[in-house]
Amino acid sequence: MTGILIGTGVLAAIALVFSLLLTAVNKVFAVPSDTRRDQIREVLPGANCGGCGFAGCDALADAITAGKAIANACPVGGLAVAQKVAAIIGTDAGEQEVHKVATVVCQGTIDRCKTKFTYHGIEDCIAATLINDGNRACQYACLGLGTCVRACKFDAIHIDEYSKIARVDTDKCTACGACVAVCPKNVLDLQPITLPVRVLCRAEEEGYLVSDNCKIGCIGCELCKNVCKFNAIAMANHLPVIDRGLCTGCMMCAEVCPTGAMWGDLDNRRIALIDRDLCIGCGICKKVCQFEAISGERKSIHEVNEACTGCGQCVPKCPVKAITLPIRQHVRDANAKVGTSEGVAAIPKDEAQPN
Amino acid sequence: MSEKKNLRKIFMNGILDENPTFRMVLGMCPTLAISTAVNQGIGMGLATTFVLVFSNLVISLLRNIIPEKVRIPSFVVVIATFVTIVDQLMKAFVPALSQSLGVYIPLIVVNCIIFARAESYAFKQPPMASLVDGLGMGAGFTLALILLSSVRELLGSGTLMGAQVMPASYHPMAIIIRPPGGFIMLGLLLLVVNAAVKAMQKHKASRAKEESV
């Protein structure tokens, strides 16, 4: 019995002595620590990708704590992380930026863009640009030697085995921008994932020079500019520049582009659909439509035909909100004008599943 | 029913998904040191399981009493107590095994598995779940020890649990039961486990894909 008592006593004594010691040390070596920093570090993703512009997550945590960076500085974590960080430092999370992904602004695959010579050297784009500016005939082309692949911390970018050009896996891409920073040819760019049309060419050259080198390069023909009904396209340095504020997503530019340099998200092209129950036959939509895609007599139900580009100009104009913009099911028929085809095209994706 | 299922999941978690040795790579010191013979592996595994279960239980029970700041010393005291108990018990009942495990029994105190579970699980979860978690983790640890030690004993001494297994013409590869062999065999086992896990995940993913299609 005494043994137990002695044991307990000794243990208690040790504990007491040491706790006193610890307290003393704690007093002497007290460091005013900012617990917020550790909390912030905790919520950051921890990939140390450097996408924020600081040297890793620790550095960003320091910066945020010191007030040198804002709550939504981490591009990888997105809004979720920004909100948590904001909660810790007690500020507003800020608005979430549009969901962006890295985009390869070049379609010069090995079968489309010529090679200048047989490159013999290090498999790295930066190294290759030092040798006669890379072996692609077009000086703006993706070299496809994978510098971006090695820069990506998220395994989201790869060199296509057959076309020898970078491809982004949009599911994995976090828009950290590492690949954009590292690409010597600047063919990578962060763009909103939802863009309907993109100019996938950076060749700021005369058209004949471009077409000498590449089958899919922009030749500066200005067809897109001319076809755009909304004045959203201007030309600069032999390349179209899209004003995103004016672009309606009609994708006409992509449709007319002779080379394919203007890419359109044609799989997700939209079409106007007029709810037959709601339509009052006011004819405003018909008037607004720039593509002769809506027909119908006054006071009767209006129809949309295959010419519709999905620009959506009619939608806000409809006084009874009868027009929606579902994704269209088949390719637009450019020849369909009012009076030439039946207006039964628009079958929304979700309702159109056969059986 | 769901409660039971849940506990079962917790238990299996310790054996498969978060196997302390193969998946979390914790508690390497005893794993490498005593896995030269299967009986040692079993002994160590059980001793660790005992400590794990009880320390998890006690810490979970005390989780609302122990202040956040002194939790580490508290864990240490709780764990050390059970280790001392196990040490004394083994000395009394299985002196030979206790002798062969030597210093590694008191060293259970500093086994990262126990600490990790106390810190990341028992301190936050109710007693029953903690207990089962301890059991699962202990079982996972024991199984890993048995696996590693049987490979090492078989190749290194040609025996299993002390009984001659390999044919007489087999020359046991003595290095496997020496320290380098421990490192290398565990490394190779980890490679195998990693490959297996990867294959399983791939299989699961493809199955999930098929199902969704």
Add this chain to the structure above:
Amino acid sequence: MQRKLVVSSSPHLRNEGVSTRRLMLDVIIALLPTAVASVWFFGGAALNLLLVAVITAVAAEYFYQKLTKQKTTVSDLSAVVTGMLLAFNLPASAPWWIAAIGSVIAIVLVKQMFGGMGQNFMNPALIARTILMLSWASLMAANVLPHAGQWVAAAGADAVASATPLGENPASYSLWQLFSGNIPGMLGETCKLTLILGGIYLLVRGVIDWRIPAAFIGTAFVLFWIYYGTLYSVESGSANVLYQLLSGGLLLGAFFMATDYVTSPVSPWGRVIMGVGCASVLFVIRVYNPSYPEGCSFAILFMNVLTPLIDKLTVPKPFGYVKPAKPGKGA
């Protein structure tokens, strides 16, 4: 005429005289006399082991690279060198499967699993030898008596020596016996004459740097001299400098193992440290460690472990190096 010119980075000239393959070939050439000597002294068993080790090593490399879908690099001959060196570290009495296991360990575990040629941080042949020795000490005992030249007659049974040159009760061998290789020992360790010839060939061809062997042998010489105090005398048995230098794997190690590019430091001073370190550890093990009569492989392996550290500490200063300017002083 449109010709497709090749465009690559400067320089556009290469030293045609050196290539990995050529270097390995040189090592093989340097090892060949010793191989012949080992067959001369130990007979068909030696030839057997050499063949098994080399063939297994090459096959292991080939199949590993096929299996992991890499480009096969068997043609750089490095596997052949590894196989030969491994066989040189086996006693004539070793069974063939030991050579095979050793080769597989050396090639797969030590070399290929760490990235292949140039990526292993320890000498494959030595690791394999040591693993074999720690595993099957009795089978790896180097106590087969040589039957110089009469191997056809003696092929039947291997005569076993009661004592090896080094060990607990070292037998006394004359210097000439030690030098010519007419002593029990590992296949490639015994004949010092051919080892020195091979070493000189490598030095002349510029394949190996003189610093490692010089520092190795020199340090060993000095240490044993200090310890034994006598250069050579018949009475002192093994306790003299020349006896120590000429027995065991010291020369094989100094010329062929410690100089392995991959596992020795790159910088000149690092190489000196490597040689000195090898000799020191060898000395400690030979003199103070009764459980291993021969410490050469351990000594080299130990220095292999330290090689990355030595490399890190002996990085040469760039030409015209200036210490980073202190703030205020300007660049």
Add this chain to the structure above:
Amino acid sequence: MSLFHVFPGGIHPREGINGKAVTCALPIEELPQPSRVAIPLLQHIGTPCKSLVVKGDKVKVGMMIGEPVGFVSAAVHSSVSGTVVDVQPCILANGLQQPCVIIDNDFKDTWVELTPVAEPDKLDGKAISQLARNAGLVGLGGATFPHAVKYSLPPDKKVDTLILNGAECEPYLSADHRLMLAYAREIVTGAQTLQHALKIERVLVGIEDNKPDAIEAMTKACENDPTFTVTAMPTHYPQGGEKQLVYSLTGRTVKSGGLPLDSGVIVINVGSSHALYRAVYEGRPVVDRVVTVSGCVKKPANYLVRIGTPVEWLLETSGGLLPQARTLLYGGPMMGMAINREDIPITKGCSGITALEKSSALENESNCIRCGRCSSVCPMCLVPSVLDKLMRKGMYDEAERQGVMNCIECGACTWSCPAKRQLTQSCRTSKKVITERRRAEAARQKAEEARRAAAVAVQEEAK
């Protein structure tokens, strides 16, 4: 008089002797003028020139067509007489486009009026610098550093040595060699003019000992001037590297990141000295240079070539490429650039056109075997094998820490690598990345400072 110092590392490529033997005995011949030249407006390190001509302008030989812009710049002159066709971007040897003045030759070869300097002995540093700028003088050895900058000595720097670089260590090339034989006196006079203008005590002439005739010629040319010393240096690549040359001849080490100027030395190429002579005593700007055409061509030669002549024309005159030619080089085989087209114009920095057949340079890379050859031959005492691995893992910061910026890209490491690794290319890549990062960092800091200054201004205004 001066003790000879051996710089660390270096190599002795066999081609250094065999390759040079092809052309070193051939005297300089004047290349017929091409019908059209393209004269790049940037033929030096620094800011491009501003074009002074437009389409349709008539030009004469020696007329300034590009005006230097900024401090680090040198003028560009027309090399033929004729009509300007256009000013448009053309692809140069590095594969990049640069604006070029394209001139159709009228083959009249009418020169502008040349005015030699009246009293060359009275030139001072400032005047000679201005002269060099207007005459388009750049380092003709290949570095193309504007000489105007080289001659403007900061007042706090004391320069006691002028080095004439006649090493020409690059295999195959013999342009400087032939130049020294043909114009030894002019080269020496050019150097003397500079020596007097900048008040430099001594002139050291360094020539590799594989050119005994050039050593003899130069010794003879300067035998009356006691301040001149001609040194025969061992043939040892890269003997002609600036830092190596300075060390070899003076024993001084050019500090990392510094210029020879910091060690009290100015180094100029013999070709530049010759050009300086012409600018001073003939009033003639740089409109031509000696170019060696060697290797796999029918008729190797040393040509005096007008700037802007396309490579094609040189090759044609030399009988064209031999069928086994696989690589065409703009420059020598160790440091020259491989080119893939023959319409590239000759610029001031081009000392040779070399064609090579397939060699072991085109073997595939294999793993580094850590033999240490690269670091033992590196004249800058770097460890290229490690720098190479760091570059391939994208660890540029670590590469910078290990001194990759000191690399002079001489190619000795790659030459000696048994695994045929592209060590020079990876060092060059690291250097490029690091330079760009530094530039970006500087820009960022500048922007930051501007932002801060603006903020301060706003605050003060508010007060």
Add this chain to the structure above:
Amino acid sequence: MNSLLLIIVGGVLVNNFVMSKFLGICAFLGVSKKTETALGMGMAVTFVMAIASLFTYLVQHYLLIPLHLEYMQTIAFILIIAVLVQSVEMVLKKTSRSLYLALGVYLPLITTNCAVLGVAINNTTAVEGGYNLIQSVVNGTAGALGFTLAIVAFAAIRERLEIGNMPKWMDGFPGALIGAGLMSIAFQGFSGLIH
């Protein structure tokens, strides 16, 4: 004197904690990615081990043995070590922020570094009646220096492997373990050096 030398050689080379006794493996595998941090960890361990040897000796000989409480060795020792580590952490935090950041999570892990407890227990069991005070401290320091040697050399090896082309599946623990195995073979040469 001679016995101290033996203890040092024994601690650094022969009975190297990591290479032959499997103590401190967690730290050995975890903090060996960079030479600098490995050195820092080694230093921290050396410091803690030396002091722990001292304190545990005092407690063992002036508290536990007189009171016949040897069975409480484990619990008493681990308490001492925990407190020591906590103190070291606080001191480091105050004096060297960079080292503190570098060692990060691994400082608290020294508590669970079995090498420290191992050496404390070893001090009492290595010879009949345990080492004396000086021997204990020397043993602790030597063992820690052996740990430092192993972890720094291993870190240098891993740095080299990092810039090499090791197969992806060898990354992380498998590669580290197999590498450590090969490394420990080199240390095997010393076993038997001291009986």
